[in-house]
Amino acid sequence: MRHEISILIIGLLAVLTTASIVAAILSARAPKPLSSTLVNLTQRINAWWVMVVLITVAFFFGRYGMTILFALISFAALREFVTLTHTSRSDHWVLLGMFGIIIPFQYWLVWTAWYGLFVIFIPVYCFLLMPAITALHGDTERFLERIAAQQWAVMISVYCVSHVPALLTLNVPDFEGRNLLLIAFLIIVVQGSDVLQYIFGKLFGKHRFSPNVSPSKTWEGLIGGLVSASLLGALLSFVTPFSPLQAAAVAFIACSMGFLGGLVASAIKRDQGVKDWGHLIEGHGGMMDRTDSLVFAAPVFFHIVRYFWTV
């Protein structure tokens, strides 16, 4: 596994270094003051450096590192989600429980690989008990809106995100002890697809995909990004239990889900009247702005691998 990890890290460093050099050349040649697109590009690349370093460090701590990293990502994402939605004073205890009980318990289930409860804890028990607690408080104003937002908040930012470290619990024959590479594959392919969609969109984007939801998503960006990300997936098949063709297909499905995740996140932001979820990551916005695609891709990727590749 050392060998594969070294290749991935060298590859990522090469891509980031190239990106930084390209951005520096573009900035040096461009008329001053720099356009907001160029400033934002540089900020985004710098933030990528930080994110890649953080994820790599967490990677070296293995199961501990991944579980803690994604629990923290859930915390940041949930905080952004709840901030954006309507809450009432009487929701205080439910909200506290979301941060103080649901996040730790869900990640404890990941840690102990208790699959049976991991998949139903939030969609069954939290789904039923959270609105019950809210009802017991007796505040019925905008009740359905409040409980729906709470459900969505924990499903998206805790349940879906927790499927990334849960990949470590899968038992893929002839792949024992290398599950970390599944996480690396998923993150690189899905985040890579975001970047590739951005690049294809900026270079060739003409026809908007859904002007009402997201002005920045174009057909050219979508198709270029998905095709190139699928090729990237095939290229990375050596770190996975998949054949190159299978890797391309899995990458295509994951990145398509990722695209839909970005679309849904944009629709929520538009509905709430904001441009970004937050400001945690300079140039990107909040944690949810960076993870919206991963959130949609992770559970589907998890279940594809579980259904077709585990015993």
Added chain:
Amino acid sequence: MNKLSLKTFTLLQTVTSVGLSALAWVVTGVRPIWNGSLPSDRQRIYFANHTSHGDFILLSACLSEKERAITHAVAAGEYWGKSRLRRFIAEDMLSSVLINRQWTKPEENPIEIMLSVLDQGHSLILFPEGTRNMTEEPLLPFRSGLYNLSMARPEVELIPCWIENMSRVLPKGQFLPVPLLCRVVFGAPVAVAPGEERRAFLERAHATLLALNPRPERDD
């Protein structure tokens, strides 16, 4: 009391202030929005909306370490001076300035106490509503301290600061905070115009602060 002499931070105060600022960041990701004024170490009175005990921690977390060491929150002596423990927290840890609203002796005059802080070159954080706002109103009417201080020391900048979301993080009667993102919006300085009357000034300062709320529809 008005002979109160201020030094820059003791070790305890520095540790408390760094610790609380870090805590504020972990819970609320607090960040300042400088919308009309800029960070500066010149002498200021920061005045803000007040809904929870966490307000002044959030505001001071937005200041630099250097400014924090010379910026004191004005707190109610009736509450924070009640027991030795409370007084220790308020004065020795948070370096607040305690004032009594029901004062009798001349040395308890709140304005005199606040002026003595300003005269030592230090800055103040003031909540001109006078108490935590527990109502549905976004901002209660201002008391006149702000006007009196500005008339007595016109060279000190009055900076309006809107603290966002804190009423949701720590609602009335709760002591465990819900992690939600908070911002503090620092507006352009307000000053008493020549010949401006007390009430007119207070209403203008009130409106200026209210106008800083970035998402007014959300205040519920």
